[in-house]
Amino acid sequence: MANMQALVLVENEKIEIQTVPVPELKPGEALVKMQAASLNHRDQWSRIGMYPGLKYPSILGSDGCGIVEKVHDDADQSWVGKSVIMNPNVNWGDDPRFQSFNYSILGMPTDGTLAEYLAVPVHRLHEKPAHLTPHQAAALPLAALTAYRAIFTKAETTKDSKVLVTGIGGGVSQFAFQFAKALGCKVFVTSGSDEKLAKMKEVGADGTANYKAEKWEKDLVKQASGHFDVIIDSGGGPGFTALVKSLNRAGTLVVYGGTAGTTVNIKLPYFWFAQANIKGTTMGNDQEFAEMVKFVSEHKIEPMISSTRSLAEVVSAFDEMHEGKQFGKLIIEI
Numbered sequence: 237m238a239n240m241q242a243l244v245l246v247e248n249e250k251i252e253i254q255t256v257p258v259p260e261l262k263p264g265e266a267l268v269k270m271q272a273a274s275l276n277h278r279d280q281w282s283r284i285g286m287y288p289g290l291k292y293p294s295i296l297g298s299d300g301c302g303i304v305e306k307v308h309d310d311a312d313q314s315w316v317g318k319s320v321i322m323n324p325n326v327n328w329g330d331d332p333r334f335q336s337f338n339y340s341i342l343g344m345p346t347d348g349t350l351a352e353y354l355a356v357p358v359h360r361l362h363e364k365p366a367h368l369t370p371h372q373a374a375a376l377p378l379a380a381l382t383a384y385r386a387i388f389t390k391a392e393t394t395k396d397s398k399v400l401v402t403g404i405g406g407g408v409s410q411f412a413f414q415f416a417k418a419l420g421c422k423v424f425v426t427s428g429s430d431e432k433l434a435k436m437k438e439v440g441a442d443g444t445a446n447y448k449a450e451k452w453e454k455d456l457v458k459q460a461s462g463h464f465d466v467i468i469d470s471g472g473g474p475g476f477t478a479l480v481k482s483l484n485r486a487g488t489l490v491v492y493g494g495t496a497g498t499t500v501n502i503k504l505p506y507f508w509f510a511q512a513n514i515k516g517t518t519m520g521n522d523q524e525f526a527e528m529v530k531f532v533s534e535h536k537i538e539p540m541i542s543s544t545r546s547l548a549e550v551v552s553a554f555d556e557m558h559e560g561k562q563f564g565k566l567i568i569e570i
Contacts, residue, residue, distance in 0.1 A: 237257050237258070237260075238257070238258040239255050239257055239258065240256060240257070240258045240351055240353050241253055241254075241351070241352050242254060242256050242295045242347075242351030242352065243295065243350035243547065243550050244256065244293045244294070244295055244296075245283060245290075245293060245295075245296055245344075246292065246293050247292050248285040248290075248292075249284055251283050251296070251550075251554065253547065253550070254293075256295070256351075258353045259355035261308040261355055262308060262355070263308050263309060264308065264309060264312075265308050265355050265356060265357055265358065266304050266306070266308070266312065266315055266355070266357075267306045267307070267353055267354070267355055268300075268303065268304055268320060268353065268354045268356060268361075269302050269305045269353060270301075270302040270349060270351060270352055270353065270570040271301055271302045271303065271319075271374070271569075271570055272300065272301050272302075272371045272544075272567055272568065272570060273299055273300040273348075273349040273350050273374055273567075273568045274299040274374045274375045274407075274565045274566060274567050274568065275297075275299075275553055275554065275557055275565070275566040276299065276379065276407065277406070277557065278298065278341065278343070278344070278378075279297065279298070279343065279350075279554065280558055282294075282343075283296075283554060289340065289344065289345055290345070291344070291345035294343075294344055294345055294348075295343070295347040295348050295351050296348050296350050297348035297350030297568075298342045298343040298348055298377065299321075299322075299324065299374055299376065299377045299378050299379075300321070300322060300348075300350075300377075300570075301319065301320065301321050301364055301370040301373040301374040302319070302354065302370070303317065303319055303320070304316050304317060304318050304320055304361070305353075307358060315358060318361075318363055319363065319370065319373075320363060320364060321364055321373050321374070321376055321529070322342060322349070322354070322356050322362075322377060323377065323381075324341050324342035324343065324360075324377050324378050324381075324519075325341065325342075325381075325519065325520075325521070325522060325525065326340045326341060327340065328521050328522055332523060332524075335519065335521075341519065342356070342360075349374075350547065350570075351570070352547075352570055362526065362529050365529060365532050365533040367533065367536050367538075368532075368538065368539075371541065371544060371567050372539050374565075374568075375539035375564075375565035375567060376528075376529070376539060378519070379406075379407030379408045379411050379565070380528050380539070381524060381525050381528055382411075382492055382519055382520060383408045383411035383412040384411070384415060384520060384524055384525075384527065384531065385519070385520035385521075385524050386408075386412055386468050386490045386492055387399075387412050387415045387466075387468065388415070388527075389520070389524060390488070390490045390515045390517045391466040391468065391490050391515070393415075393416055393419060393421065393465075393466050394419065394421075395419045395420035395421060396421075397416070397419075397421050397465040398421065398424075398460055398462065398463075398465045398484070399412075399416040399421045399422065399423045399424065399464065399465070399466045399468070400425070400426070400456070400460075400464040400467045400479075400482065401416070401423060401424070401425050401467075401468045402425070402426045402447070402467070402468065402469045402470060403426065403470050403471050403495065404425040404426065404427045404432060404436055404441075405427055405432050405560065405562065405564075406470065406562075407539070407565045408470060408493075409425070410540045410564060411537075411539070413425060413436070414537050414540075415531065416466070418531070418535040418537060421466075422442040422460070423440075423441060423442055424442055424443040424444065424445070424456055424459065424460055425441050425444055425445075426444070426445050426447045426452070426456070427444070427447070428447055428448050429446075430446055431563075432563050433445075435563060439540075442459075443456060443459035443460055444456075444459075445459075447471075447475055447478075453479070453481055456482065457482055463482055463483060463484035463487065464482055464483060464484055464487060465484050465487045466487065467479050467482065467483055467487070467490070468490050468492075469489065469490070469491045469492075469493075470492055470493035470495055471493070471494070471495050471496040471497075472493070472494035472495070472497050472498055472499075472500050473496025473497030473498075473499075474500075475496055476491075476496075476500035476502060477500070477501055477502060480502050480503070480506055481506075483506075483512050484510075485510045485511060485512065486512060486513075487510070487512050488512070488514075489512070489513065489515070490515050490516075490517055491514065491516055491517075492516070492518055539565055540564030540565065541564045542562035542564040542565060542566055542567075543562070543566055543567065544569055545567075545568060545569065547570055553566045553568060
């Protein structure tokens, strides 16, 4: 049996490169020779034991791009040789509005993309957008899917929407920014880093604010000449109150994370008097994944990449993510 190199979550707080068997194909599966993968916060959370349903040992990684080397079924031979990305959804379920109770994501507990080879059901494969390199395409799946659902399905963003995206250093927030800009929206961003805000101005942000500054929300609303129709937030925590104050009448605040804290203090009367909405979201269904790939292709969107390093250096990428230093996606060359 052939072997490969893979990043294995061995036990709580222990990840290491190991030599493991190349997966054997089951009916309906394809074997993908991985070219590149990218990290998500869920990988780091799995590393430190803060993700549900952990299984040891497991190969981490939800995002990746590679070449289909072989398939199990004769009917799937057309995939062989194609450059592909993988839809990381596992068992979304029949209702497009929400995931099923047995839903999971590629990379935990199902072995993931941080390996030389990946066995995955053929129905998870999508052809790589032609304008992207394998490294760029590897950045797409999880973060871009989450951003797509937040911007389009949940917020129902249109070209006339005034949009605020918080915590702009991460992959989801940057894709949300890019999708809204591609629609023609005016898009404003926040970060705790002036350096990251300066970079966002360079790529077209219509206004910025450092959320560590006093009454930053008032400054941002002034920059925008009014309140926001759409706010996409991953932080929660104490700053959530400022976001509510920044929301326009009939506006929608979509939240997909709680990096600043999962408990918030808001005054409910604002929502009913303003006819405003607050919606939660995570990931997205299979139709949204296909629509996201099409949107990225049509608008020639290129992911923002923080750094690229080899699989042998992958632990250092986890450490960088833990410290919050990255600006864009962390790419691992396989």
